[in-house]
Amino acid sequence: MPERLGHNEYPAKRFFGRPAERALKSYAMTLSLNIAILAAGQGTRMRSERPKVLHRLAGRPMLSHVVDTARSLGAAKICVVYGHGGEQVPEALAAPDLGFAKQEPQLGTGHAVRQALPHLDPEGITLVLYGDVPLVRTETLRQVAQAGRDGLAILTARLADPSGYGRIARDDAGEIRAIVEEKDASAEQRAITEVNTGILAAPTRRLAAWLERVTDANAQREYYLTDVVALAIADGVAVAGVEAAEAWEVLGVNSQSQLAVLERHYQARAARRLMDQGVSLADPARLDVRGELRCGRDVFIDVNCVFEGRVTLGDGVAVGANCVLRDVEVAANTRVFPFSHLEDAQIGADCRIGPYARIRPGTALGRDVHIGNFVEVKNSRLAEGSKANHLAYVGDATVGRRVNIGAGTITCNYDGAHKHRTVIEDDAFIGSDTQLVAPVTVGRGATLGAGTTLTKDAPPDALTVSRAKQVTVSGWRRPRKSDPNEK
Numbered sequence: 001m002p003e004r005l006g007h008n009e010y011p012a013k014r015f016f017g018r019p020a021e022r023a024l025k026s027y028a029m030t031l032s033l034n035i036a037i038l039a040a041g042q043g044t045r046m047r048s049e050r051p052k053v054l055h056r057l058a059g060r061p062m063l064s065h066v067v068d069t070a071r072s073l074g075a076a077k078i079c080v081v082y083g084h085g086g087e088q089v090p091e092a093l094a095a096p097d098l099g100f101a102k103q104e105p106q107l108g109t110g111h112a113v114r115q116a117l118p119h120l121d122p123e124g125i126t127l128v129l130y131g132d133v134p135l136v137r138t139e140t141l142r143q144v145a146q147a148g149r150d151g152l153a154i155l156t157a158r159l160a161d162p163s164g165y166g167r168i169a170r171d172d173a174g175e176i177r178a179i180v181e182e183k184d185a186s187a188e189q190r191a192i193t194e195v196n197t198g199i200l201a202a203p204t205r206r207l208a209a210w211l212e213r214v215t216d217a218n219a220q221r222e223y224y225l226t227d228v229v230a231l232a233i234a235d236g237v238a239v240a241g242v243e244a245a246e247a248w249e250v251l252g253v254n255s256q257s258q259l260a261v262l263e264r265h266y267q268a269r270a271a272r273r274l275m276d277q278g279v280s281l282a283d284p285a286r287l288d289v290r291g292e293l294r295c296g297r298d299v300f301i302d303v304n305c306v307f308e309g310r311v312t313l314g315d316g317v318a319v320g321a322n323c324v325l326r327d328v329e330v331a332a333n334t335r336v337f338p339f340s341h342l343e344d345a346q347i348g349a350d351c352r353i354g355p356y357a358r359i360r361p362g363t364a365l366g367r368d369v370h371i372g373n374f375v376e377v378k379n380s381r382l383a384e385g386s387k388a389n390h391l392a393y394v395g396d397a398t399v400g401r402r403v404n405i406g407a408g409t410i411t412c413n414y415d416g417a418h419k420h421r422t423v424i425e426d427d428a429f430i431g432s433d434t435q436l437v438a439p440v441t442v443g444r445g446a447t448l449g450a451g452t453t454l455t456k457d458a459p460p461d462a463l464t465v466s467r468a469k470q471v472t473v474s475g476w477r478r479p480r481k482s483d484p485n486e487k
């Protein structure tokens with residue numbers, strides 16, 4: 001068989017690798033996998049202005065999950081069919097490896113796949129996915145794509161309640177004969193519990209030929225993708241049914257409450273994966289991972305924590321109840337106490353954060369730093385052993401080692417127009433209720449007396465204090481309200 005070159009293949013790649021690898025590569029190339037993702041539907045039952053597939057599952061548009069799954073299959077071409085909601089879908093998902101085909105008007109799933117065909121490789125196989133079926137697993141789809149190489153493969157599922165789905169009609173020999181849409185089904189056919197998930201795969205050329213022949217002669221006057229089953233059978237092409245191992249992976253979203261059900265399935269799966277890796281979860285039902293959470297060994301996560309973006313927790317890290325961590329790296333053995341909010345920050349090892357701490361973007365904490373209750377840190381570095389334990393604002397500051405920042409300390413970093421930095425050198429001691437009016441530097445080993453408003457640099461190893469002198473007025477009397485009977 002002559003070796004074909006896909007669009008993304010450089011000729012040099014032909015000579016790369018050992019003969020067996022080359023053979024495998026050319027084989028995969030001749031059967032390039034193309035994926036059409038249908039996402040043009042209106043989603044009326046979401047009762048929303050936003051296109052259904054842009055509603056969020058685990059913090060990201062549900063369509064992004066499908067696109068990621070398509071990528072994980074190693075697809076050569078991915079084409080998203082969009083329509084309802086203008087250009088919102090391509091705008092939200094734009095990526096160099098994605099094609100977009102507009103379907104307008106939306107005349108049914110068969111019509112939708114036809115819009116994708118010009119973007120797909122006619123020599124490959126095409127797998128059809130749905131933007132509103134976001135939990136389907138890569139392993140399952142691999143089986144469908146495999147089975148679709150020499151004929152037509154459809155993914156089916158057994159559902160306790162099959163209502164709303166197309167039913168799989170099989171003959172006495174158990175072979176698939178047709179998919180019957182609920183609206184077109186007889187009472188007998190409606191009793192069938194094996195349903196069409198809508199996901200199917202076939203050689204692209206064949207699929208295109210069948211779709212040419214599909215008509216809209218049905219109850220909904222739509223071009224049904226499912227009609228390709230009858231056409232395949234008429235052509236004497238085998239129709240293989242692949243049954244999904246888990247019913248939840250083929251669930252679609254038509255309403256907000258279905259989306260919420262899928263969210264819990266997604267989170268349950270995320271929690272199971274973490275526990276399989278050895279993470280201790282106080283309650284797997286009260287964890288939300290909206291992104292990627294990587295954990296070292298012996299990590300403990302208490303209830304109601306939310307992890308967004310990319311979060312890494314090192315060995316032995318413990319996260320207390322009700323914490324939100326977004327794009328954060330936490331090094332080994334650090335403890336984050338309850339009700340803390342950490343965003344876009346790097347936290348060193350052996351730190352103690354919270355309870356009620358707020359760590360904002362651009363923060364980097366060294367080893368053994370303590371950030372206590374009602375302390376806000378923004379765009380600041382605190383080196384090893386420094387502490388801000390109570391009620392403070394540390395913004396745009398560079399703090400050395402073993403610095404003690406007293407309760408109520410505030411870096412006055414903003415003059416109304418510009419931000420300025422505060423520098424606090426090693427071993428400085430900042431007395432309580434101090435304002436550091438930036439730009440300002442506190443020298444190494446300096447002490448600031450409580451209540452100081454620092455407007456000029458404090459020299460090292462000295463006490464600096466700005467404070468009105470304390471006076472006592474003896475014999476002074478506090479005013480009293482006069483007695484109304486008094487004359």
Ligand code: UD1
Binds near residue numbers: 039103106197
């Ligand atoms: C479809 C299947 C049905 C299956 C069910 C699974 C057909 C004819 N029926 O029915 O057998 O059990 O899915 O959920 O295929 N879409 C477009 N353009 C269109 C129409 C639909 O992109 O013109 C997209 C929708 O956005 C949606 C998906 O295709 O994501 C399914 O469309 P929908 O109208 O919901 O099909 P069902 O009636 O549910």
Ligand code: CA
Binds near residue numbers: 254
């Ligand atoms: Ca549907």
